Amino acid sequence: MDRHGQRREALRRTLAASDAQAVLVSSTTNVRYLTGFTGESSVLLLAPDRDLLISDGRFTTQIAQECPGLETAIRPSGRELNQEIARAVTGLGLTRLAFEAASWTVADYESIREAVPGVALIGVRGWVEALRRVKDEEEIAAIRAAVRCAERAFTMVRAGLREGDTEKDVADALEGGLRRCGATAASFPPIVAVGVNAALPHARPTTTARIGDADFVLIDWGASGQPYKSDLTRVLVTGKVSPKFATIYRTVLTAQEQAIAAIRPGVPAQQVDALARTVIEAAGYGDFFDHGLGHGVGMEIHEAPRLRKESPDLLEAGMVVTIEPGIYLPDWGGIRIEDDVLVTPDGREVLSHIPKSLDSVQMD
Numbered sequence: 001m002d003r004h005g006q007r008r009e010a011l012r013r014t015l016a017a018s019d020a021q022a023v024l025v026s027s028t029t030n031v032r033y034l035t036g037f038t039g040e041s042s043v044l045l046l047a048p049d050r051d052l053l054i055s056d057g058r059f060t061t062q063i064a065q066e067c068p069g070l071e072t073a074i075r076p077s078g079r080e081l082n083q084e085i086a087r088a089v090t091g092l093g094l095t096r097l098a099f100e101a102a103s104w105t106v107a108d109y110e111s112i113r114e115a116v117p118g119v120a121l122i123g124v125r126g127w128v129e130a131l132r133r134v135k136d137e138e139e140i141a142a143i144r145a146a147v148r149c150a151e152r153a154f155t156m157v158r159a160g161l162r163e164g165d166t167e168k169d170v171a172d173a174l175e176g177g178l179r180r181c182g183a184t185a186a187s188f189p190p191i192v193a194v195g196v197n198a199a200l201p202h203a204r205p206t207t208t209a210r211i212g213d214a215d216f217v218l219i220d221w222g223a224s225g226q227p228y229k230s231d232l233t234r235v236l237v238t239g240k241v242s243p244k245f246a247t248i249y250r251t252v253l254t255a256q257e258q259a260i261a262a263i264r265p266g267v268p269a270q271q272v273d274a275l276a277r278t279v280i281e282a283a284g285y286g287d288f289f290d291h292g293l294g295h296g297v298g299m300e301i302h303e304a305p306r307l308r309k310e311s312p313d314l315l316e317a318g319m320v321v322t323i324e325p326g327i328y329l330p331d332w333g334g335i336r337i338e339d340d341v342l343v344t345p346d347g348r349e350v351l352s353h354i355p356k357s358l359d360s361v362q363m364d
């Protein structure tokens with residue numbers, strides 16, 4: 001059985017433990033994960049002995065190429081997707097259908113409910129996402145490639161960085177660099193934030209703030225590959241290292257390094273978050289680290305597991321997570337350092353290698 005078939009078998013085990021007779025997978029990412037089909041506007045109806053990909057005529061050839069052997073229902077152009085789903089549900093004689101609550105709109109729900117009034121619709125969450133948390137060898141290789149691509153693009157942009165470049169210039173150069181280095185796109189619009197703008201964890205690059213306006217710039221970027229992603233953050237010092245900057249930078253770096261050192265299978269994600277938080281609190285900046293420590297990265301830039309307070313997740317070998325503590329002072333700026341880390345059977349492997357010591361982030 002191929003990897004997609006194995007994933008569908010795993011989902012069937014989740015289905016068997018529920019009180020639904022079949023599950024309708026409508027998240028485009030989850031459909032791709034389970035079938036290999038890279039198009040959109042298509043759903044997978046998975047029953048104990050049936051896999052049915054419901055799509056339309058634009059994708060007939062693509063499905064034959066990408067998922068040979070998978071049963072399909074190609075709807076005619078006059079019939080809407082939800083009507084075709086209702087036909088399939090009726091055809092299979094289902095009375096209890098699970099659907100992905102996070103992916104259906106209220107309109108989807110209402111139109112299916114009207115079309116198959118006798119069928120109980122059961123909203124479920126995270127069934128496929130739970131499978132996606134642990135990556136196989138091919139997925140890990142794809143994430144490694146996305147990390148390498150992000151690193152190469154960053155190295156190019158760093159070498160070309162000039163005083164007077166706007167934040168947007170740098171973000172545009174990064175996006176171009178990512179594509180030249182083999183990415184299909186940036187994994188999200190890069191964050192380039194000079195000085196005080198870096199106090200916003202998700203700052204948008206401006207055309208007004210320029211390299212040199214302050215002593216440092218925060219860059220958060222990543223590559224999107226096939227379709228696995230990477231997610232990194234570095235702060236570069238383009239001016240002088242002030243004592244305040246040095247203290248905050250070292251605090252964030254220590255928090256990050258201690259958190260990374262704690263990563264191994266079986267450790268609660270919230271415990272890794274707490275470790276980093278303790279370092280930042282001890283330095284007096286506890287009120288200025290107001291986001292989770294990290295997140296899974298894979299087909300989506302933010303996915304399970306979550307490393308944050310009260311996260312129920314346990315780390316497992318094969319997970320890839322970001323570790324990204326930060327300190328953000330409203331009138332001063334922010335520092336965040338982010339790497340992508342693979343949980344290995346006996347510990348961890350940091351997949352990203354861009355230097356991050358205080359010396360190494362100073363531009364000449």
Ligand code: ZN
Pocket residue numbers: 220221231232233338
């Ligand atoms: Zn990031």
Ligand code: ZN
Pocket residue numbers: 231295322324338
């Ligand atoms: Zn991140």
